[in-house]
Amino acid sequence: MLICDEYLTPASLTEAFAAMAQHRGRYRVVAGCTDTLPWAREGRAGDVNIPALIDITKIPELNELRIDERRVRLGAATPIQRFLDDAALGHALPATPRCAVWFADDQIRAQATIGGNIVNASPAADITPCLAAHDATLELASLQGGKIVKRTMPLGEFLTGPGKTQLADGELLTAVECDALPGYGGSFEKVGHRRSLVISVVCLAVLVKLDAEGRKFDDVRLAIAGIRPIPRRLREIEDFLRSKTLTGALLEEAADLPLDLVQSRTRQEYRRDVVRGFLMRGLISAAKRAGAHPDGLTTAMEAAYG
Amino acid sequence: MARKRGRGMAACWYGIARTAAVDRAGAWAEIDDGGSAKIITGVTEIGEGILTVLAQIAAHEMGVKPEHVVIGDNDTGRSPEAAHAGASRQTYMIGNVVALASREARKRLVEVMADVWDVEVETIRTGNGEIWAENTNHRISMGEAVTFAKGRGVVPVGSATFGTDTTGLDPVDGSGNPWQAYVFGCQVAEVEVDTVTGEVQVLGVWAAHDVGRAVNPQGVEGQIEGGIVQALGQALMEDYELKDGHTSTSGFAKYILPTSLDVPRVNSIIIEDPDPIGPLGVKGIGEPAMVPTIPAVMNAIYDAVGVRIFDLPATPEKVLMAIRAKEREAAE
């Protein structure tokens, strides 16, 4: 169980930094707590004593949501469920609702935060590949000389390995900014061992923008996770597809590009196989949602991989 | 086609109550003031619905309404032995003994009323909270009848015991008579195998099971549905893993169970082949419900994609790798 001497709920960033300074070396920042509490149990970390828990979810700035034509800014304490409940958000980030519906369950999504999912840096995290596909950058804040200083960093740079990030001591993840991509077709493919409360063995986020006729790829964004220490954008495939005309043969060619993606120690052959299938399935369903012309996206293709 | 469907079936048999050992159960019954009934026996719900089944049986035998049956707690210091809650034995052993005890309590009451009304015992009927004599105008509530009985110094109580005529097995050739009641069943499963991921979804199961006599059909369905889903967990996902005696699956994040999104639609068909020995004709369903499910699902996977899984569970990885091995074999 998780034991603490003090549970602090700062109401502002300033208060949060003050608490962190006061409890330096003996605190842990928590948000949704949906990973922290199960972590402190037998079979994982066991009983854990952390003198101070600092809960940042009540800080208004960390709950902000701003959507404009180009970018979406999400406070780090935004619960995952918001991707499903907020239609405008789902419209601006088309892969996220498809991803969120696979994330844990309705109840945990109401509590778990995007910031927590990012900072935990689990290789099986679902939201990170999805945000990576939306070109997420992170806003990191720290207190320097009594002043709150912020820096930004691309998500891909921030994550450095399983459970490892570039978050500095005394630093907080405050916000995530993503490309708003309305009009893109989004999909999220995931496989585990069941269909709810499921941990990803492989997951893939796909975003597709087609030309007005639904024939040509204007833009493609792919990010894969579950198969390597950190999520990876598949820029080779994105570049290959961009500006090309959608056909089954093209997709097959893209899926067959020789990329050695699987770095997991287990289930390698399986994962490789699924990655190829997911590329086909994810591109097909995202293209369909992007309004693909039936000449390019035939029902035969859908049946073969859908 | 990425998603392939298939069907499979399997049959089963099962013995009801203790195996190759004499089984027994006891019960006390009383038709209480106001025409309610008390049943005391060493039984408690483990979820299968036995309390409701016993209330129905007692109500049926004594002629009271099920909602007026009170069942005492299972307490070795306060109730007669009904032995354990397992072996698909509760409806068979305890249902039958409660029927017998209820009959004896009823008999006491009926004898009083036959005397009061000066009619033959055989002409007296009970039901729905009333007692009456056939072809007469005598008809009163059970509560009134209990008052009559107590006025004559009679408390309408009954007790009974029910045992099985079974034997152990011969240690050399296994011959013996392990059960006196057997049930049989058959299930058909329809699955969809995703050949991109190897995931198996069991979409539907048709389950035909002999239960002897269904006291509460909804409860029987509940046992069948629950049994099938437990078996499905073993078939497809559950795995208690040990390495050098230490488990890596000590919580529900790693030891995964079927969720609401993993279960088939279950279509139950109840077959009634009454047991000739017990007073009610009932048998059992708890365990046999899950016996044919796994082979039916594995046979369905074979039908769908041509691969046979010999070691459980049939995880997506195992199924997909088997499909690929088969494709390679076919290509050679």
Place this chain on the structure above:
Amino acid sequence: MVDLRLEATVNGRKISRTAKPHQRLLDFIRDDLNLTGNKEGCGAGECGTCSVFVDGVLMKSCLLPVAKAQGAQIDTIESLAKTGELSVLQKAFHKAGASQCGYCIPGMVMAATAALRINPFADREEIKERLGGNICRCTGYQKIFDAVELARDVQNGRLPATALLETDTEDGEVIGKNVRRIDAPSKVSGKLKYAGDMTMPGMLHVQVLRSPHAHARIVSIDVSAAEAMDGIEGVVTSADVPGQDGFGVFVHDQPVMARGKVRYVGEAVAAVAAEDAMTAKRALAAIKVVYAPLAPVFDAEEAMRPGAPVVHDYAPDNITKHIPIRVGDVEKGFAESDLVLEETYSTQAIEHAYLEPEAGLSYVDPDGVVVVVSPSQNITHHRHMLARIIAKPISKVRFIMSPVGGGFGGKEDMIYQGMLALLAMKTQRPVRLVFTREESIISTAKRHPSRTTLRMGLMRDGRIRALDMRMVCDGGAYGLSTEGVMRKAAILAAGPYVIPNVKVDTYGIYTNNTPSGAFRSFGALQTAFATESHLDIAAERLGLDPFQIRRINAMRDGATTHTKAKLGTVSLTRALDAAEKASGWEAGSPTMRGGTRGDLAHDDVRPAVSLGARFAADGKGGKQEAAE
């Protein structure tokens, strides 16, 4: 420690209380407010028994530090039927038979309430998705989905409120009728008290020290430091057992706590009773146990080989039980067969995963009777065993069966009741032990993992001529129900088929793995997997339909079984006919037919893809245009 001052509204009532900073909302509502309707099933957000509303949003209270409830409006299961009248959903659960053991049901009712609040017109697929965080181990979920659909339709006026009531039995006949479960109202309302919900005045809390070794000699146990700690009322080890120390369903080979050596990881070594669970836990760390590791054995086949480490001295070959069945002459039968098929099948260890982890109370009553209250599936036998263990006459031992939150065979073993009785006797105070989910999983019995070699000889026309099965099961460290499981497995191994030559051998083997024990279907599941898979392989080879090959071999009325028992009526062919007809089965050999089948169902199966159902709903009972 800095206590919190918690101001919140709980079930409509304002509260102002102090709380410990590490408490979870679940602990606070159960322990401090005595609202025990919501349960703890896993403590890790993986089961949903603890689901409550926080400001109208459903959340898992085991994942919420209580501080998160500051200023919030909390609604527990108790909020739904505050006036005593069940909500429409609760009534629908009652009517549909949606509760079985009932332990998941408070959380499930909360999740269903949330689902219909979010979308009052949710269809079955969306309902399933919204219940996806709540595990039920009993019902298979069908009746739960039925209940939510029923409640939805009543709430929307599509069905009258009378649809929730008992179906009237006009003729007064109640057998064969769907009488509503009499225990359901107490379960859907959360009022039923399971052992872990019960408290007694002066009650102590028990924690158990468990073995970190799979096989080790216990050199010494020193409990003096633990006993000396403040708040510790009693510590017990095997040294405190006054009588014959051993329990088990068939062979009494398991001590109440490890005696002399430990045989599996998680085996109880000592138990502590303290004023609170945290103190008891701290005392466990103060118990000094010196182990001398022994060579372990983890594989049943290896354990059978000469020279393998011996788990129990009384069984030097590590065989817990071997059950043979012999009919005719199998070798002759194989020689006469047109087709002989051999395959090996294996099954894994399975956890019962009842939603209620083990829990129990014990006390010594004023007459000196040692009382144990627990969700035991076999209090009759437990009483016998405990009387011998604590050296008291049977009349001085009393077992009360508390409501069982799922058993499936897993609560037949007296795995913890002995420790409770010893602590009640030692402290002369009521004691209570509640297992964590992890403790339950590592220390209690599993379904026997099995390895089965099956050889079957058949004639060209499909008749089975001979069957030879050898099944080796890992029984783990203690006997528990292994003997019975091997027996039932053997009796039923060859299936309900007439076979003139049968040879079956089932072996339950001791290893240093978690013990295997009773589990719903008791060995028959493992053997049926082999036999019924094998029949389909044979049917394909012989060009027979799966139903046909079974009918050819089916036992009929008056048949003699493989144990030479004479049957009366045999309903097998009725079951085959019924399943074939109901499923609309299209006859054919079990070759890979897949999509070419003509009998794939539509109405009797669920849709295949079930995630994202909510995207198709418009929240008003219709479908969005963009639905896929």
